[in-house]
Amino acid sequence: xxxxxxxxxxxxxxxAFLLAAPFFLSTYWVMILTEILTMSLFAMxxxxxxxxxxxLSFGQAGIFGAGGYFAVLSLIHGPSSLWAAFAxxxxxxxxxxxxxxxxxxxxDEIYFAILTLGFGMMLFTVAHNWxxxxxxxDGLGGFTLPPLDxxxxxxxxxxxxxxxxxxxxxxxxxxxxLYRMVHSxxxxxxxxxxxxxxxxxxxxxxxxxVRLCAFVVAGTLAGLAxxxxxxxxxxxxxEMLHWSFSGKAVLMTILGGxxxxxxxxxxxxxxxxxxxxxxxxxxxxxxxxxxxxVVLVLAFPRGVLGSLLHLAARRRGRPRP
Amino acid sequence: xxxxxxxxxxxxxxxxGKFQALQGVSLEIPRGRLCALIGPNGAGKTTFxxxxxxxxxxxxxxxxxxxxxxTGLPPHKLVKLGLLRSFQITNIFPxxxxxxxxxxxxxxxxxxxxxxxxxxxxxxxxxxxAMAILERLGLAGQSHREVSTLAYGDKRLIEIAIVLACRxxxxxxxxxxxxxxxxxxxxxxxxxxxxxxRSEITFFVTEHDMKVVFSVAQTIFxxxxxxxxxxxxxxxxxxxxAVRQAYLGGxxxxxxx
Numbered sequence: 001x002x003x004x005x006x007x008x009x010x011x012x013x014x015x016a017f018l019l020a021a022p023f024f025l026s027t028y029w030v031m032i033l034t035e036i037l038t039m040s041l042f043a044m045x046x047x048x049x050x051x052x053x054x055x056l057s058f059g060q061a062g063i064f065g066a067g068g069y070f071a072v073l074s075l076i077h078g079p080s081s082l083w084a085a086f087a088x089x090x091x092x093x094x095x096x097x098x099x100x101x102x103x104x105x106x107x108d109e110i111y112f113a114i115l116t117l118g119f120g121m122m123l124f125t126v127a128h129n130w131x132x133x134x135x136x137x138d139g140l141g142g143f144t145l146p147p148l149d150x151x152x153x154x155x156x157x158x159x160x161x162x163x164x165x166x167x168x169x170x171x172x173x174x175x176x177x178l179y180r181m182v183h184s185x186x187x188x189x190x191x192x193x194x195x196x197x198x199x200x201x202x203x204x205x206x207x208x209x210v211r212l213c214a215f216v217v218a219g220t221l222a223g224l225a226x227x228x229x230x231x232x233x234x235x236x237x238x239e240m241l242h243w244s245f246s247g248k249a250v251l252m253t254i255l256g257g258x259x260x261x262x263x264x265x266x267x268x269x270x271x272x273x274x275x276x277x278x279x280x281x282x283x284x285x286x287x288x289x290x291x292x293x294v295v296l297v298l299a300f301p302r303g304v305l306g307s308l309l310h311l312a313a314r315r316r317g318r319p320r321p
Numbered sequence: 322x323x324x325x326x327x328x329x330x331x332x333x334x335x336x337x338g339k340f341q342a343l344q345g346v347s348l349e350i351p352r353g354r355l356c357a358l359i360g361p362n363g364a365g366k367t368t369f370x371x372x373x374x375x376x377x378x379x380x381x382x383x384x385x386x387x388x389x390x391x392t393g394l395p396p397h398k399l400v401k402l403g404l405l406r407s408f409q410i411t412n413i414f415p416x417x418x419x420x421x422x423x424x425x426x427x428x429x430x431x432x433x434x435x436x437x438x439x440x441x442x443x444x445x446x447x448x449x450x451a452m453a454i455l456e457r458l459g460l461a462g463q464s465h466r467e468v469s470t471l472a473y474g475d476k477r478l479i480e481i482a483i484v485l486a487c488r489x490x491x492x493x494x495x496x497x498x499x500x501x502x503x504x505x506x507x508x509x510x511x512x513x514x515x516x517x518x519r520s521e522i523t524f525f526v527t528e529h530d531m532k533v534v535f536s537v538a539q540t541i542f543x544x545x546x547x548x549x550x551x552x553x554x555x556x557x558x559x560x561x562x563a564v565r566q567a568y569l570g571g572x573x574x575x576x577x578x
Contacts, residue, residue, distance in 0.1 A: 185428035185444065186437040188417075192425040195414035202412075203426035203487050204400035205434055213435060 006312075018168055022161040031232075034164045036265075036272045038228040039252065041171045043264030044178055045221035046249035051258030052182060053214050054194030055108060058246045059100065059116030060222050062123035065241030067093040067223025068230030069127060069134060075143045082146040082157070086227060093223020094216055096123075101215030105208050108197060117243055124241040139237030157231065167228050174221050175261075181217065182261055190214055255296060257306025266305040270296070324351035326388075327491050327523050328373070328404075333382030335368055342368040344547045345382070350491075350525060350540075355517050357526045357534045360544035361567065366527045369544065370493055374406040375399045386491065403490035409499055413479045415469040419460055422468055422479050423451040426486040454485050458512065474505030481512070485522075494526045498533050506533065513537055535559075543567070 018037075022030050042064050049055040067089040074088035104115040127134045134140055148155040148162060155162035181187050189210050192200045201207045230236040239245060248271075249264070256267025274292055278285040300307040328350040335343040343365045350356050360366050371377045373384055378393040385391065386404050399405070414422050427447050428434065442448065455461040458478045463471065468479050477497065484492055497513065498506040510533060517524050528534045534541060534555075541558045543551045545567045551558060558564055 180440070181437045183440045183442075184437045185424075185433040185439070185441050185447075186435055188421060188425050188428060188441055189434055191417060191421075192414050195416055196412065199412050199414065199483070200425065200429075202396050202400065202406075203429055203483060204397045205426075205429040206397070210434055213437075 022164050027160050030160050030164050032272055032276055034160070034167050034232060036269050037164075037167050037171045038225055038232060039248070039268040039272070040265035041174045041228070042222055042225035043249045043252040043256075043268055044175065044261065045218045045225065046246070047253045047258055047261075047264045048178060048181070048190070048214055048218045048221075050250070050253060051260075051263070052187065052190045052194060053211060054197075055105075055211065055215075056113045056250070057104075057116040057215075057218070058113055058243050059104075059118075059120030059123070060218070060249055061243060061245035062116075062120035062241045063093050063097050063100070063219040064222040064226040064229070064245070065127060065236065065238070066096055066123055067226030068236035068240055069140060069226075070223070071227040072140045072143055072230055072236040073133075075146060076140070080144060080146045082148060085146065085231075086224070089223050089227045090220055093226070094220040096223075097216045097219025098212070101212045101219065105211035105215055120241065120243045120246060124238060124243070127236075127241050128238040134236075134238070137238060139235045141235035143234075145231070145234075163232065167232075170224060170228060174224060175265075177217070178221070179261060186210070186213070251293070253303075255293065255303060257300075257303025257309075259302060259306050260309055263303045263305045267303065270304065324353055326350065327352040327386070328525070329385040329388075330373065331383045331385070333369075333372055333379045333384065335365075335372055335377060335380050341547055343372065343379070346544070346547075346549050347382075348542055348549060348552065350523065352490075352523055353517075353521075354539050355513070355524050355526070355537060356540045356542065357528060357538035358542045358544060359528065359531070359534055360550075363546075364544040365547040366544055367495075370406065370495055370527065374404070374493055400487055400489075403488065404493075405484050405487050405489040405491070406493040407480050407484050407495055407497065409495045411473075411476045411480060413468055413476060413483065416467060418465050419455065419468055419471070419479065419482075420448070420451055420464040423454055423482050423486045424448070426483050427451055430487055451486070454482050457485070457516075458482055472505075474501055474508065477501065477505070477509065478512075485516075489522055491523045491525065494524055496528055497526065498528065498530055506530070509533075510537055 021033055025033065046057060046060045049057050070092035071085040071089040074085045078084055078088070100119045104112055104119065107115060128137055145157040148157050148166060157163050157166070189200065189205060193207055193210065197207055226240060229240065252267035252271055253264040254267070255270055256265065257263030274289055275285065278288050282288065296304060302310055326349045330346060330348050332345045332347050333343055334341065334345055346369060358366055358369065368377065372379050375394050375396040375398070383390055383392045386402060391399060391402065391404070414425060417425070424441065424447060427450055431447065452461055452464065455464055458481060460475065460478060460482065468476060471479070498509050501509060513524060514537065516522060526537060538555060541553065541555055542549060543558060543564050550567055551561045551564050553561070
């Protein structure tokens, strides 16, 4: 099947916007966009488990935060290298999600949610109470930013626009992996597990191994997002690991659409833009934000992006693939 | 019977607490012969199926598939050997398309469970194989529809399509026409006949509907209170007084009328 012109435009327009944005947006909005991209990666990693595999993880923030801590620890105790920090976080969060996943993928539905919640709380407590290593409730900051050294270009992480492009690149790679994954045979098995786990195991699939694989990929990408988040805020703090932070991923995913890959990204964008616009006008921003979210969720039952794509597909008279 | 035995059940018993669901059931199914298992409610048909298909371990006795002892092997191992079952309740992947319902088991069969970079639609051989199965079942025209939107009878066909995708040699069909209207039942009977005649698959059917059993089966096994009461051709079963007494009486006569 050849992509239609409309599809191509729908993909090219946001890409062009993201590439051009730093050249016409104020620094303030570039930073908000950086935050949106970071949270998009986090929420999309969550959605690989939630929307595609049917597993609701409340421990996603635990691994996200751990990724941030691994990176900062590597910067403080190891070389002042961005790539070493990334490597430490990737390995650390992959290893962590392998261990946690090994226990969690044995159950599904509410039991899976509770298990991940339990592990998330354990990770939060470690970050919060192991003062000598993690700085306790103050978080772990005060590190010097490593140089941003690309092969052919030297930038500075302190420059919000340089930092933005780093985040854009990392999130692009993460999204590319997820895109390939959900369109692959593996991705079909994830959706089959969501639809009917028992049936898939009856045709000979190793459901546990497939789920564990998804869990590790989701955890590693969450850890990656955690690095970006910690570098952006110049600190890794225990709040990053709190289960309520996982709740943000749930909210963004439902808001944007759990059935579509970029749904969580759209959800993150709506959430952050609304938050910043409303906080500029009132201190009671939560009331207004909450009200708007309620309206959006009621108006778009499949999430904003999910519902729009569904509508477009219906107009073309072809069921959504 | 000169055909080799594909399934051999040897003195299988299964109890749940004090309740004896199966007591020393033995039977043999020759390759390619369409066999059916009948019996009144609570006779132990479902337990028997669950024992063969690996869901339950028998308390005593052995099960052999193509001469190999498969007693107590879990379902996913039996699938790899070529023994599959269909389900009484429609058991499919509701929000996936017709094509995807067949592609998922095919991906597993082809060892592509963990292939995460190549796109599914670029796997031409997989898609072709799936379409061939759908064509056989008359579902090719609906390949891009979500299965949850299909008619009931078509959903049951999807169930069969998933089974066929696993390249089985022996298929246990658990009440394949349950809940179907007469037209759908007719179509299912024709399909079973056709598949049995044209493929290498041996079918073993349980059914409530006597009309279906007698028009489909070449050999019928009758289970009653956990034991095998009789076995034979449809004519022999019809004429068997013990069978008539145990349960068939009414429905058999209705069938003749």
